[in-house]
Amino acid sequence: MDNDDLRRGMPTNHIKYGEAMALLAGDTLLNYAFENIANAKAEPKLIVEMLKIISSASGANGMIGGQVVDIQGAKTYEELITMHKMKTGELISVSAKVGAIASGADSPQFEKITAYAENLGLAFQIRDDLLDVEGDEEALGKPIGSDEVSGKCTFVNFLGIDGAKLALNEYTTRAKQSLEIFGDKAEFLLDLADYLLKRQK
Amino acid sequence: MDNDDLRRGMPTNHIKYGEAMALLAGDTLLNYAFENIANAKAEPKLIVEMLKIISSASGANGMIGGQVVDIQGAKTYEELITMHKMKTGELISVSAKVGAIASGADSPQFEKITAYAENLGLAFQIRDDLLDVEGDEEALGKPIGSDEVSGKCTFVNFLGIDGAKLALNEYTTRAKQSLEIFGDKAEFLLDLADYLLKRQK
Numbered sequence: 001m002d003n004d005d006l007r008r009g010m011p012t013n014h015i016k017y018g019e020a021m022a023l024l025a026g027d028t029l030l031n032y033a034f035e036n037i038a039n040a041k042a043e044p045k046l047i048v049e050m051l052k053i054i055s056s057a058s059g060a061n062g063m064i065g066g067q068v069v070d071i072q073g074a075k076t077y078e079e080l081i082t083m084h085k086m087k088t089g090e091l092i093s094v095s096a097k098v099g100a101i102a103s104g105a106d107s108p109q110f111e112k113i114t115a116y117a118e119n120l121g122l123a124f125q126i127r128d129d130l131l132d133v134e135g136d137e138e139a140l141g142k143p144i145g146s147d148e149v150s151g152k153c154t155f156v157n158f159l160g161i162d163g164a165k166l167a168l169n170e171y172t173t174r175a176k177q178s179l180e181i182f183g184d185k186a187e188f189l190l191d192l193a194d195y196l197l198k199r200q201k
Numbered sequence: 202m203d204n205d206d207l208r209r210g211m212p213t214n215h216i217k218y219g220e221a222m223a224l225l226a227g228d229t230l231l232n233y234a235f236e237n238i239a240n241a242k243a244e245p246k247l248i249v250e251m252l253k254i255i256s257s258a259s260g261a262n263g264m265i266g267g268q269v270v271d272i273q274g275a276k277t278y279e280e281l282i283t284m285h286k287m288k289t290g291e292l293i294s295v296s297a298k299v300g301a302i303a304s305g306a307d308s309p310q311f312e313k314i315t316a317y318a319e320n321l322g323l324a325f326q327i328r329d330d331l332l333d334v335e336g337d338e339e340a341l342g343k344p345i346g347s348d349e350v351s352g353k354c355t356f357v358n359f360l361g362i363d364g365a366k367l368a369l370n371e372y373t374t375r376a377k378q379s380l381e382i383f384g385d386k387a388e389f390l391l392d393l394a395d396y397l398l399k400r401q402k
Contacts (some may be wrong), residue, residue, distance in 0.1 A: 008308075020272050021269070021272065022271075023224060024265055024268055024269055027227070027231060027265050028261050029263075030228060030231060030232065031231060031256060031265060032260060034235045034252065035253075035256040035260055037252070038249060038252040038253040038257075039253065043245075044244075044245035044246040045244070045245040045246070045250045047252075048239060048245040048248050048249065051235065051239040051248075052236075052239040052240065052253065053240075055232060055235040055239050056239075058232050059232040059233060060233070061358070062230050064225055064228050064232060065229075067225055068222070071222065071225075078361075136308050172208050191321040200263060
């Protein structure tokens with residue numbers, strides 16, 4: 001299902017196949033991540049190291065825990081930050097960490113790439129909240145204003161549109177600064193940060 | 202929540218905490234299994250070996266796939282066997298396999314312990330179907346006859362009560378025979394097979 005399908009109102013998994021099947025599809029994909037890790041072409045020691053940080057990032061202290069906080073509703077700015085760090089930040093961050101481990105990064109490099117990913121994760125989320133307020137429905141492929149309708153707590157609620165834009169720039173700058181030690185080799189990651197800063201969808 | 206709670210009609214997770222939270226609790230537990238494997242006190246090579254067979258047993262070709270077959274409804278006796286082998290059999294079997302790997306079993310030992318677990322898994326399920334027909338509600342802690350009400354396809358449907366009892370004995374015997382090469386060391390597993398053969402709940 002691509003964005004065109006979304007615009008045409010194609011149903012989501014649980015509408016089309018029922019809640020039980022949609023739930024099992026989700027379980028399958030979560031499980032499939034671990035099947036993939038198990039069969040990675042890498043040294044067992046590295047696989048176990050990756051398994052540790054990936055399973056932690058997706059579990060109660062990461063993505064799933066962040067979803068619980070989201071359902072309960074973040075009440076303060078600190079809770080909003082915590083929720084996003086857990087819900088999406090941990091997985092964005094672990095993607096960078098796994099790459100660092102696979103390429104044999106040293107400890108300072110590991111810390112810098114982690115800082116990049118953590119700041120990028122928050123920038124990504126702020127851009128998301130801004131797009132829901134002032135995005136273009138056609139480009140976005142879904143209706144805007146849905147956060148306000150659902151009463152969802154967002155960066156725009158706490159900081160206002162201008163404040164959220166300042167925060168977006170600040171986190172993007174921090175992300176890019178974290179990459180300085182990598183020099184030219186960081187070009188793709190720097191471009192990615194700029195792309196996310198300006199994305200329309 | 203113990204059997205007394207069940208008899209008093211204590212609600213299940215999704216009734217008490219809502220479907221979203223129950224779903225996340227399930228995801229958390231599935232994920233937590235892999236967090237546990239990642240942090241097992243064992244050689245990385247063994248951990249990866251265990252991760253391979255556990256993630257496969259719980260995924261689309263095992264537990265989750267079996268649940269899909271269950272929801273779609275097994276129509277033939279072969280589908281019923283396939284469904285149970287996937288849904289519960291794979292996890293019972295992998296429990297035995299992981300123990301075999303951890304204790305350094307050789308290839309014939311590994312095959313025998315696997316055969317034990319596969320036959321035990323089917324015996325367990327046949328006993329389950331029989332208890333739903335002629336079990337004691339007080340001992341069982343839940344109403345009997347629920348399979349008939351829900352139109353579920355069971356061993357009793359296909360084989361009748363007497364046929365199911367014969368099959369139960371046959372699978373239990375096969376399970377126990379698989380353990381012959383282990384001699385006295387298999388005492389616990391033999392007792393377990395006998396216990397499951399006669400269990401009332």
